[in-house]
Amino acid sequence: MKINFNMRIDADKLRKLFVFNFSRRSLLDFFYKKLQWLALLIILLSAGFLIFLWYNYIFASQWDDARVQEYIQIKKDKNEAVFNRENFEKIIQESNARNTEFEKPLDNLEDIFRLKQ
Numbered sequence: 001m002k003i004n005f006n007m008r009i010d011a012d013k014l015r016k017l018f019v020f021n022f023s024r025r026s027l028l029d030f031f032y033k034k035l036q037w038l039a040l041l042i043i044l045l046s047a048g049f050l051i052f053l054w055y056n057y058i059f060a061s062q063w064d065d066a067r068v069q070e071y072i073q074i075k076k077d078k079n080e081a082v083f084n085r086e087n088f089e090k091i092i093q094e095s096n097a098r099n100t101e102f103e104k105p106l107d108n109l110e111d112i113f114r115l116k117q
Contacts (some may be wrong), residue, residue: 031038063071
């Protein structure tokens, strides 16, 4: 077995490896050829960042006990839901009236198709 140590290095090929041509056309060609990988990389980085945000806001919240108590007190003081008992009773009466209306017997209805002759 003979090893050939007389390998020639092509200077043009070596120059192409180390010289970058940043013309608009070559840059667009590079991104067009690598578009799938670039899109996959952007999607993975975005997903990783969103998972990081989700974890920090949900599982690693920074509220201490004083902040939690302050939040509970603010929610108690606001009383955002107002219960109007008069409107509630009126709605219940209307609902009961409708129920009694629908429970009436259907014997006195007119035969619009004239089936019984």
